[in-house]
Amino acid sequence: MKSNVKVKATAACDTECSLLNDVTVTETTIRLQFNNSSTRMNARMSATFQNGSTVGDSGNNSISGLYPGLQYIIHFNNTIEACCKYIFTKPGPVHSIHAENITNTTLNLSWKNDDINASNYTYRIDIDGLGDLRNKSSNKWSVPISNLQPGMSYRFKIYPQVDGGKTEGNPSEAVVYTKPNPVSSIHANNPNSTSIILTWNRDTKEISLRTKPSPVYDIKAENITNASLDLTWKNNDTNSSNYTYRISIDGPGRSDNITSNTTYVSISDLEPGTSYKFEIYAQVDGNQIEGDPNEINVYTKPSPVYDIKAEKITNTSLDLTWNNNDTNSSNYTYRIYIDGPGGFNKTSNTTHVSISDLEPGTSYKFEIYAQVDGNQTEGDPQRIKVHTRPSPVYDIEFENVTTTTLDIKFKCLYKAQSSL
Numbered sequence: 001m002k003s004n005v006k007v008k009a010t011a012a013c014d015t016e017c018s019l020l021n022d023v024t025v026t027e028t029t030i031r032l033q034f035n036n037s038s039t040r041m042n043a044r045m046s047a048t049f050q051n052g053s054t055v056g057d058s059g060n061n062s063i064s065g066l067y068p069g070l071q072y073i074i075h076f077n078n079t080i081e082a083c084c085k086y087i088f089t090k091p092g093p094v095h096s097i098h099a100e101n102i103t104n105t106t107l108n109l110s111w112k113n114d115d116i117n118a119s120n121y122t123y124r125i126d127i128d129g130l131g132d133l134r135n136k137s138s139n140k141w142s143v144p145i146s147n148l149q150p151g152m153s154y155r156f157k158i159y160p161q162v163d164g165g166k167t168e169g170n171p172s173e174a175v176v177y178t179k180p181n182p183v184s185s186i187h188a189n190n191p192n193s194t195s196i197i198l199t200w201n202r203d204t205k206e207i208s209l210r211t212k213p214s215p216v217y218d219i220k221a222e223n224i225t226n227a228s229l230d231l232t233w234k235n236n237d238t239n240s241s242n243y244t245y246r247i248s249i250d251g252p253g254r255s256d257n258i259t260s261n262t263t264y265v266s267i268s269d270l271e272p273g274t275s276y277k278f279e280i281y282a283q284v285d286g287n288q289i290e291g292d293p294n295e296i297n298v299y300t301k302p303s304p305v306y307d308i309k310a311e312k313i314t315n316t317s318l319d320l321t322w323n324n325n326d327t328n329s330s331n332y333t334y335r336i337y338i339d340g341p342g343g344f345n346k347t348s349n350t351t352h353v354s355i356s357d358l359e360p361g362t363s364y365k366f367e368i369y370a371q372v373d374g375n376q377t378e379g380d381p382q383r384i385k386v387h388t389r390p391s392p393v394y395d396i397e398f399e400n401v402t403t404t405t406l407d408i409k410f411k412c413l414y415k416a417q418s419s420l
Contacts, residue, residue, distance in 0.1 A: 013073050017083035024253045027090045027169065030074060031062035031253060062327075068092040069117040069162045069169070091121055091160035091169035094141075099176040104150035107176060110142040111158055122161045124168070129154040130288070151180035170255060213243055213282035213291035216263070221298040226272035226326075226379060229298060232264050235282055244283045246290065251276035252327075259287075272326040273302035273372045273379070302332055302370035302379035305351070310386040315360035318386060321352050324370055333371045335378065340364035347375075361390035 022033035066072065069091035075084045094111040101108045113121065125136045125143055129152050136143055148154060157171040183200040216233040223230045235243060245260045249267065251274055258265060270276065279293040305322040312319045324332065334353070336346045341359050358364065367381040393410040400407045 013084040013086055015083045017076050017085045023085075023087055025087065025089050025167070026253060027068040027092050028066050029062055029064040029253070030066065030072065030087055030089065032074070032076070033061070067117070068115045069121060069160065069167075071163070088163045088167040090167060091115055091118070091162050093170050093172045094123070094158050094160060095172060097156070097158065097172060097174040099156075099174060102176065102179055104179045104181050105148045106144065106146045107148070107178065108142060108144050109156055109158070109174070111172070112141060113160060115160075117162065118160070120162065122165060124159040124161055124165070126157040126159070126171070127154060128157070148178045150178055153177050212289060213237055213240070213284050215292050215294045216245070216280045216282055217294060219278070219280060219294060219296040221278075221296060224298065224301055224377075226301045226303045227270050228266065228268040229270070229300065230264065230266050231278060231280070231296070233280055233294075234263060237282075239284065240282070242284060244287060246281040246283055246287070248279040248281070248293070249276060250279070270300050271328065272300055273328040273332060273370065273377070275299050275373070299373040299377040301377060302326055302329070302372050304380045304382045305334070305368050305370055306382060308366070308368060308382055308384040310366075310384060313386065313389055315389040315391045316358050317354065317356040318358070318388065319352065319354050320366060320368070320384070322368055322382070323351060326370075328372065329370070331372060333375060335369040335371055335375070337367040337369070337381075338364060339367065358388045360388055363387050 024031045024033070063074070066089050068089055071086055071088050073084050074087050076082070092113065092115045094113045096112040098110050099107050100110065109125065111123075115121070121139075123138045123141075123143070125138065125145075127134050127136065127145065129149065132149070132154070136145065145154075145156075153175060154177075155173055155175050157173045159171045160169040161167065185201040187199045214235060214237050216235045219231065219233045221229050221231055231247065233245075237243070243261075245263070245265070247258050247260065247265055247267070249256055249258070252271060254270075254276075258267065267278075275297060276299075277295055277297050279295045281293045282291040283289065303324060303326050305324045308320060308322045310318050310320055320336065322334075326332070332349075334348045334351070336348065336353055336355070338344050338346065338355060338358075340362055346353055346355060355366075363385060364387075365383055365385050367383050369381045370379040371377065391412070393412055396408065396410045398406050398408060
Protein backbone atom coordinates (compact mmCIF):
# COMPACT_ATOMS: atom_id res chain seq x y z
CA MET A 1 0.00 0.00 0.00
CA LYS A 2 1.42 3.42 -0.98
CA SER A 3 2.22 5.97 1.72
CA ASN A 4 0.30 9.23 1.95
CA VAL A 5 1.72 12.74 1.70
CA LYS A 6 0.68 15.33 4.27
CA VAL A 7 1.91 18.85 3.59
CA LYS A 8 2.22 21.01 6.67
CA ALA A 9 1.10 24.61 6.33
CA THR A 10 4.44 25.94 7.48
CA ALA A 11 7.31 27.94 6.03
CA ALA A 12 9.93 25.74 7.70
CA CYS A 13 11.56 22.43 6.85
CA ASP A 14 11.64 20.47 10.11
CA THR A 15 13.60 17.37 9.04
CA GLU A 16 16.24 17.57 6.27
CA CYS A 17 16.24 14.50 3.99
CA SER A 18 19.18 12.09 4.29
CA LEU A 19 18.14 9.61 1.58
CA LEU A 20 18.09 12.00 -1.40
CA ASN A 21 21.27 11.63 -3.45
CA ASP A 22 21.06 14.22 -6.20
CA VAL A 23 18.73 17.00 -7.34
CA THR A 24 18.24 18.16 -10.94
CA VAL A 25 16.35 21.41 -11.44
CA THR A 26 15.10 23.31 -14.46
CA GLU A 27 13.05 26.48 -14.55
CA THR A 28 9.81 24.59 -13.93
CA THR A 29 10.79 21.10 -12.72
CA ILE A 30 12.49 19.55 -9.68
CA ARG A 31 13.70 15.98 -10.00
CA LEU A 32 15.21 13.86 -7.21
CA GLN A 33 17.66 10.97 -7.59
CA PHE A 34 17.41 8.25 -4.94
CA ASN A 35 20.32 6.49 -3.26
CA ASN A 36 18.79 3.05 -3.76
CA SER A 37 15.65 1.25 -4.87
CA SER A 38 14.30 0.98 -1.34
CA THR A 39 14.20 4.79 -1.14
CA ARG A 40 12.22 4.91 -4.40
CA MET A 41 9.69 2.30 -3.16
CA ASN A 42 6.25 3.80 -2.48
CA ALA A 43 7.80 7.27 -2.62
CA ARG A 44 5.74 10.42 -3.05
CA MET A 45 6.79 14.04 -3.33
CA SER A 46 5.02 17.32 -2.87
CA ALA A 47 6.12 20.94 -3.21
CA THR A 48 4.98 23.90 -1.11
CA PHE A 49 5.58 27.63 -1.21
CA GLN A 50 7.23 29.35 1.75
CA ASN A 51 3.75 30.18 3.05
CA GLY A 52 2.89 26.47 3.20
CA SER A 53 0.45 26.30 0.25
CA THR A 54 0.77 23.15 -1.85
CA VAL A 55 1.81 23.64 -5.50
CA GLY A 56 2.59 20.09 -6.65
CA ASP A 57 2.15 16.44 -5.73
CA SER A 58 3.77 13.47 -7.46
CA GLY A 59 3.99 9.71 -7.09
CA ASN A 60 7.32 9.55 -8.95
CA ASN A 61 10.62 11.35 -8.53
CA SER A 62 9.79 14.68 -10.20
CA ILE A 63 7.43 17.64 -9.81
CA SER A 64 6.73 20.01 -12.72
CA GLY A 65 4.64 23.11 -13.36
CA LEU A 66 6.72 25.22 -10.93
CA TYR A 67 7.75 28.87 -11.20
CA PRO A 68 11.31 29.89 -12.16
CA GLY A 69 13.71 31.19 -9.52
CA LEU A 70 11.58 30.41 -6.48
CA GLN A 71 12.44 28.48 -3.34
CA TYR A 72 10.22 25.47 -2.67
CA ILE A 73 9.99 23.12 0.27
CA ILE A 74 9.99 19.61 -1.21
CA HIS A 75 8.30 17.12 1.11
CA PHE A 76 9.33 13.48 0.59
CA ASN A 77 7.52 10.53 2.08
CA ASN A 78 8.03 6.78 1.67
CA THR A 79 8.01 3.70 3.87
CA ILE A 80 11.40 4.65 5.37
CA GLU A 81 11.14 8.30 6.30
CA ALA A 82 9.24 11.54 5.88
CA CYS A 83 11.45 14.57 5.38
CA CYS A 84 11.85 17.75 3.38
CA LYS A 85 14.40 19.87 1.52
CA TYR A 86 14.73 23.51 0.47
CA ILE A 87 15.27 23.71 -3.30
CA PHE A 88 15.35 26.65 -5.75
CA THR A 89 14.21 26.29 -9.36
CA LYS A 90 16.46 27.84 -12.03
CA PRO A 91 15.77 31.49 -12.90
CA GLY A 92 14.44 32.07 -16.39
CA PRO A 93 16.84 33.61 -18.95
CA VAL A 94 16.90 37.36 -19.53
CA HIS A 95 15.69 38.88 -22.79
CA SER A 96 15.68 42.19 -24.68
CA ILE A 97 19.40 42.82 -24.13
CA HIS A 98 20.40 46.32 -25.30
CA ALA A 99 23.77 48.06 -25.51
CA GLU A 100 23.55 51.82 -25.02
CA ASN A 101 25.85 54.82 -24.65
CA ILE A 102 28.55 53.01 -26.60
CA THR A 103 31.92 54.77 -26.74
CA ASN A 104 35.36 53.52 -27.78
CA THR A 105 36.03 52.09 -24.28
CA THR A 106 32.69 51.89 -22.44
CA LEU A 107 29.04 50.97 -22.83
CA ASN A 108 25.94 50.25 -20.77
CA LEU A 109 24.05 46.96 -20.94
CA SER A 110 20.37 46.61 -20.01
CA TRP A 111 17.98 43.66 -20.15
CA LYS A 112 14.64 42.35 -18.92
CA ASN A 113 13.44 39.37 -16.91
CA ASP A 114 9.75 38.54 -16.52
CA ASP A 115 10.02 35.99 -13.69
CA ILE A 116 7.79 36.76 -10.70
CA ASN A 117 10.85 36.62 -8.41
CA ALA A 118 13.15 38.60 -10.75
CA SER A 119 13.40 41.54 -8.33
CA ASN A 120 15.43 39.27 -6.01
CA TYR A 121 17.86 38.06 -8.69
CA THR A 122 21.48 38.99 -9.18
CA TYR A 123 23.13 38.75 -12.58
CA ARG A 124 26.57 37.53 -13.66
CA ILE A 125 27.85 39.18 -16.84
CA ASP A 126 30.65 37.36 -18.71
CA ILE A 127 32.74 39.70 -20.89
CA ASP A 128 34.53 37.96 -23.76
CA GLY A 129 36.73 39.99 -26.12
CA LEU A 130 40.14 39.64 -27.74
CA GLY A 131 42.50 39.08 -24.82
CA ASP A 132 39.83 40.19 -22.36
CA LEU A 133 38.00 37.56 -20.29
CA ARG A 134 36.31 38.75 -17.11
CA ASN A 135 32.95 39.02 -15.41
CA LYS A 136 30.89 41.52 -13.48
CA SER A 137 27.80 41.22 -11.32
CA SER A 138 24.71 43.37 -10.88
CA ASN A 139 21.59 43.30 -8.75
CA LYS A 140 19.74 45.45 -11.29
CA TRP A 141 18.70 45.01 -14.91
CA SER A 142 21.63 47.10 -16.15
CA VAL A 143 25.38 47.39 -15.74
CA PRO A 144 28.11 49.79 -16.97
CA ILE A 145 31.11 48.16 -18.67
CA SER A 146 34.44 49.98 -18.94
CA ASN A 147 38.09 49.36 -19.88
CA LEU A 148 37.18 48.04 -23.32
CA GLN A 149 39.32 48.24 -26.47
CA PRO A 150 38.25 50.60 -29.29
CA GLY A 151 36.67 49.11 -32.40
CA MET A 152 36.54 45.60 -30.96
CA SER A 153 33.83 42.93 -30.86
CA TYR A 154 32.70 41.77 -27.41
CA ARG A 155 30.33 38.97 -26.47
CA PHE A 156 28.35 39.55 -23.28
CA LYS A 157 26.62 36.58 -21.63
CA ILE A 158 24.13 37.35 -18.86
CA TYR A 159 23.27 34.63 -16.29
CA PRO A 160 20.39 35.20 -13.80
CA GLN A 161 21.19 33.97 -10.28
CA VAL A 162 19.25 33.34 -7.09
CA ASP A 163 20.01 32.00 -3.60
CA GLY A 164 23.21 34.03 -3.29
CA GLY A 165 24.45 32.83 -6.68
CA LYS A 166 24.13 29.13 -5.82
CA THR A 167 21.41 28.55 -8.45
CA GLU A 168 22.10 29.97 -11.90
CA GLY A 169 19.86 30.08 -14.96
CA ASN A 170 20.77 29.63 -18.61
CA PRO A 171 22.52 32.59 -20.27
CA SER A 172 21.37 34.97 -22.96
CA GLU A 173 23.97 36.84 -24.96
CA ALA A 174 24.62 39.88 -27.15
CA VAL A 175 27.57 40.76 -29.39
CA VAL A 176 28.56 44.45 -29.44
CA TYR A 177 31.31 46.45 -31.13
CA THR A 178 32.88 49.39 -29.35
CA LYS A 179 33.39 52.54 -31.37
CA PRO A 180 36.77 53.00 -33.10
CA ASN A 181 39.01 55.86 -32.00
CA PRO A 182 38.63 58.95 -34.19
CA VAL A 183 41.29 59.59 -36.81
CA SER A 184 43.47 62.74 -36.77
CA SER A 185 45.64 64.86 -39.07
CA ILE A 186 43.51 64.43 -42.17
CA HIS A 187 45.25 65.58 -45.37
CA ALA A 188 43.98 65.96 -48.93
CA ASN A 189 46.63 65.00 -51.50
CA ASN A 190 46.91 65.13 -55.28
CA PRO A 191 43.50 66.66 -55.95
CA ASN A 192 42.29 66.76 -59.55
CA SER A 193 38.97 67.21 -61.30
CA THR A 194 37.69 63.77 -60.56
CA SER A 195 39.57 62.42 -57.51
CA ILE A 196 41.36 63.21 -54.32
CA ILE A 197 43.60 61.13 -52.06
CA LEU A 198 42.94 61.36 -48.33
CA THR A 199 45.49 60.39 -45.67
CA TRP A 200 45.21 60.46 -41.90
CA ASN A 201 46.89 59.28 -38.74
CA ARG A 202 45.72 56.80 -36.16
CA ASP A 203 47.20 55.22 -33.09
CA THR A 204 49.69 52.55 -34.10
CA LYS A 205 49.17 49.20 -32.45
CA GLU A 206 50.30 45.78 -33.56
CA ILE A 207 47.56 43.22 -33.44
CA SER A 208 47.47 39.55 -34.39
CA LEU A 209 44.16 38.14 -35.56
CA ARG A 210 42.96 34.66 -36.51
CA THR A 211 40.12 33.79 -38.82
CA LYS A 212 37.29 31.62 -37.54
CA PRO A 213 37.61 27.84 -37.95
CA SER A 214 35.29 26.31 -40.54
CA PRO A 215 32.24 24.43 -39.24
CA VAL A 216 32.63 20.70 -38.74
CA TYR A 217 30.75 18.29 -41.01
CA ASP A 218 29.75 14.63 -41.38
CA ILE A 219 28.69 14.36 -37.73
CA LYS A 220 27.79 10.79 -36.77
CA ALA A 221 26.41 9.21 -33.59
CA GLU A 222 27.72 5.69 -32.90
CA ASN A 223 27.64 3.05 -30.17
CA ILE A 224 24.32 4.42 -28.93
CA THR A 225 23.04 2.87 -25.68
CA ASN A 226 20.27 3.91 -23.31
CA ALA A 227 22.67 6.18 -21.36
CA SER A 228 25.64 7.00 -23.63
CA LEU A 229 26.85 7.48 -27.19
CA ASP A 230 29.94 8.44 -29.23
CA LEU A 231 30.10 11.39 -31.63
CA THR A 232 32.52 11.69 -34.55
CA TRP A 233 32.94 14.49 -37.11
CA LYS A 234 35.33 15.93 -39.68
CA ASN A 235 37.13 19.22 -40.28
CA ASN A 236 39.46 19.68 -43.26
CA ASP A 237 40.91 23.09 -42.38
CA THR A 238 44.69 23.27 -42.91
CA ASN A 239 45.15 24.24 -39.26
CA SER A 240 42.60 21.74 -37.86
CA SER A 241 45.34 19.76 -36.05
CA ASN A 242 45.52 22.72 -33.63
CA TYR A 243 41.78 22.91 -33.04
CA THR A 244 39.82 21.96 -29.96
CA TYR A 245 36.08 21.36 -30.04
CA ARG A 246 33.28 22.47 -27.73
CA ILE A 247 30.26 20.14 -27.71
CA SER A 248 27.04 21.69 -26.40
CA ILE A 249 24.55 19.13 -25.02
CA ASP A 250 20.90 20.16 -24.90
CA GLY A 251 18.17 17.81 -23.66
CA PRO A 252 15.54 17.42 -20.92
CA GLY A 253 17.12 18.35 -17.60
CA ARG A 254 20.56 18.82 -19.16
CA SER A 255 22.32 21.82 -20.70
CA ASP A 256 26.11 21.71 -20.49
CA ASN A 257 29.33 21.59 -22.49
CA ILE A 258 32.24 19.20 -22.86
CA THR A 259 35.45 19.64 -24.85
CA SER A 260 37.64 17.42 -27.02
CA ASN A 261 40.99 17.92 -28.77
CA THR A 262 40.15 15.23 -31.35
CA THR A 263 37.26 14.74 -33.77
CA TYR A 264 35.69 12.23 -31.38
CA VAL A 265 33.97 12.36 -27.99
CA SER A 266 32.15 9.92 -25.69
CA ILE A 267 29.08 11.29 -23.88
CA SER A 268 27.53 9.57 -20.86
CA ASP A 269 24.93 10.21 -18.13
CA LEU A 270 22.10 10.56 -20.66
CA GLU A 271 18.44 9.63 -20.13
CA PRO A 272 17.04 6.55 -21.92
CA GLY A 273 14.76 7.04 -24.94
CA THR A 274 15.35 10.80 -25.00
CA SER A 275 16.12 13.28 -27.79
CA TYR A 276 19.30 15.34 -27.45
CA LYS A 277 20.70 18.13 -29.65
CA PHE A 278 24.50 18.22 -29.92
CA GLU A 279 26.15 21.37 -31.33
CA ILE A 280 29.86 21.16 -32.18
CA TYR A 281 32.03 24.32 -32.34
CA ALA A 282 35.62 24.28 -33.65
CA GLN A 283 37.95 26.47 -31.55
CA VAL A 284 41.47 27.85 -31.95
CA ASP A 285 43.86 30.25 -30.17
CA GLY A 286 43.30 28.75 -26.72
CA ASN A 287 39.54 28.60 -27.35
CA GLN A 288 39.38 32.37 -27.86
CA ILE A 289 38.25 32.08 -31.49
CA GLU A 290 35.22 29.88 -32.12
CA GLY A 291 33.66 28.90 -35.43
CA ASP A 292 30.00 28.52 -36.27
CA PRO A 293 28.40 25.27 -35.07
CA ASN A 294 26.95 22.29 -36.84
CA GLU A 295 24.47 20.09 -35.02
CA ILE A 296 22.92 16.66 -34.86
CA ASN A 297 19.78 15.43 -33.08
CA VAL A 298 20.01 11.93 -31.60
CA TYR A 299 17.70 9.71 -29.54
CA THR A 300 19.24 7.44 -26.93
CA LYS A 301 18.00 3.86 -26.92
CA PRO A 302 15.06 2.99 -24.66
CA SER A 303 15.92 0.71 -21.74
CA PRO A 304 15.03 -2.96 -22.13
CA VAL A 305 11.64 -4.02 -20.78
CA TYR A 306 11.47 -6.28 -17.73
CA ASP A 307 9.09 -8.50 -15.75
CA ILE A 308 7.62 -10.13 -18.88
CA LYS A 309 4.67 -12.37 -18.10
CA ALA A 310 2.55 -14.73 -20.24
CA GLU A 311 -1.10 -14.99 -19.18
CA LYS A 312 -4.40 -16.48 -20.44
CA ILE A 313 -2.53 -19.18 -22.36
CA THR A 314 -4.74 -21.34 -24.62
CA ASN A 315 -3.86 -23.74 -27.42
CA THR A 316 -3.80 -20.89 -30.02
CA SER A 317 -3.41 -17.60 -28.11
CA LEU A 318 -1.94 -15.84 -25.07
CA ASP A 319 -1.46 -12.37 -23.54
CA LEU A 320 1.95 -10.80 -22.80
CA THR A 321 2.55 -8.03 -20.24
CA TRP A 322 5.79 -6.23 -19.25
CA ASN A 323 7.16 -3.12 -17.51
CA ASN A 324 9.39 -0.18 -18.48
CA ASN A 325 10.20 2.62 -16.01
CA ASP A 326 12.04 5.07 -18.31
CA THR A 327 11.01 8.70 -17.80
CA ASN A 328 9.97 8.95 -21.45
CA SER A 329 8.29 5.51 -21.63
CA SER A 330 4.84 7.07 -22.13
CA ASN A 331 6.03 7.91 -25.67
CA TYR A 332 7.31 4.41 -26.46
CA THR A 333 5.88 1.81 -28.79
CA TYR A 334 6.87 -1.85 -28.58
CA ARG A 335 7.73 -4.37 -31.29
CA ILE A 336 7.05 -8.00 -30.36
CA TYR A 337 8.79 -10.61 -32.51
CA ILE A 338 7.12 -14.05 -32.37
CA ASP A 339 9.75 -16.72 -33.06
CA GLY A 340 8.06 -20.01 -33.90
CA PRO A 341 6.32 -21.64 -36.88
CA GLY A 342 5.71 -18.83 -39.40
CA GLY A 343 7.50 -16.19 -37.25
CA PHE A 344 6.00 -12.66 -37.39
CA ASN A 345 5.95 -9.23 -35.63
CA LYS A 346 3.28 -7.33 -33.73
CA THR A 347 3.33 -3.81 -32.30
CA SER A 348 1.75 -2.23 -29.24
CA ASN A 349 1.69 1.28 -27.78
CA THR A 350 1.03 -0.11 -24.30
CA THR A 351 2.82 -2.64 -22.09
CA HIS A 352 0.33 -5.36 -23.10
CA VAL A 353 -0.40 -7.35 -26.24
CA SER A 354 -2.72 -10.22 -27.20
CA ILE A 355 -1.28 -12.78 -29.63
CA SER A 356 -3.42 -15.24 -31.57
CA ASP A 357 -3.13 -17.67 -34.49
CA LEU A 358 -0.54 -19.81 -32.68
CA GLU A 359 0.00 -23.54 -33.07
CA PRO A 360 -1.23 -25.77 -30.22
CA GLY A 361 1.36 -27.49 -28.01
CA THR A 362 4.22 -25.47 -29.54
CA SER A 363 7.20 -23.61 -28.03
CA TYR A 364 7.46 -19.94 -28.96
CA LYS A 365 10.12 -17.35 -28.13
CA PHE A 366 8.82 -13.78 -27.77
CA GLU A 367 11.29 -10.85 -28.07
CA ILE A 368 10.07 -7.40 -26.95
CA TYR A 369 11.82 -4.23 -28.21
CA ALA A 370 11.02 -0.74 -26.85
CA GLN A 371 10.94 1.90 -29.62
CA VAL A 372 10.92 5.72 -29.79
CA ASP A 373 11.18 8.48 -32.43
CA GLY A 374 8.56 6.96 -34.72
CA ASN A 375 10.15 3.53 -34.29
CA GLN A 376 13.47 4.81 -35.70
CA THR A 377 15.35 4.09 -32.44
CA GLU A 378 14.96 0.65 -30.89
CA GLY A 379 16.27 -0.64 -27.56
CA ASP A 380 17.78 -4.01 -26.79
CA PRO A 381 15.26 -6.86 -26.47
CA GLN A 382 14.16 -9.01 -23.55
CA ARG A 383 12.81 -12.51 -24.16
CA ILE A 384 10.43 -15.10 -22.79
CA LYS A 385 9.75 -18.68 -23.93
CA VAL A 386 6.20 -20.04 -23.69
CA HIS A 387 4.45 -23.28 -24.73
CA THR A 388 0.89 -23.06 -25.98
CA ARG A 389 -1.51 -25.63 -24.55
CA PRO A 390 -2.09 -28.83 -26.56
CA SER A 391 -5.52 -29.21 -28.21
CA PRO A 392 -7.86 -31.79 -26.69
CA VAL A 393 -7.87 -35.24 -28.31
CA TYR A 394 -11.09 -36.48 -29.98
CA ASP A 395 -12.79 -39.64 -31.39
CA ILE A 396 -11.85 -41.65 -28.34
CA GLU A 397 -12.56 -45.38 -28.81
CA PHE A 398 -12.19 -48.45 -26.55
CA GLU A 399 -11.19 -51.74 -28.19
CA ASN A 400 -10.22 -55.29 -27.20
CA VAL A 401 -12.00 -54.96 -23.88
CA THR A 402 -11.46 -57.88 -21.50
CA THR A 403 -12.10 -58.26 -17.82
CA THR A 404 -8.69 -56.83 -17.02
CA THR A 405 -7.44 -54.89 -20.12
CA LEU A 406 -8.54 -52.60 -22.93
CA ASP A 407 -7.03 -50.51 -25.75
CA ILE A 408 -7.77 -46.77 -26.06
CA LYS A 409 -7.53 -45.05 -29.48
CA PHE A 410 -7.91 -41.30 -30.14
CA LYS A 411 -7.01 -38.61 -32.70
CA CYS A 412 -4.99 -35.36 -32.50
CA LEU A 413 -5.45 -32.26 -34.68
CA TYR A 414 -1.83 -31.21 -35.08
CA LYS A 415 1.42 -32.93 -35.94
CA ALA A 416 2.99 -31.26 -32.92
CA GLN A 417 0.76 -33.48 -30.78
CA SER A 418 1.37 -36.80 -32.54
CA SER A 419 3.52 -38.05 -29.70
CA LEU A 420 0.81 -37.56 -27.09
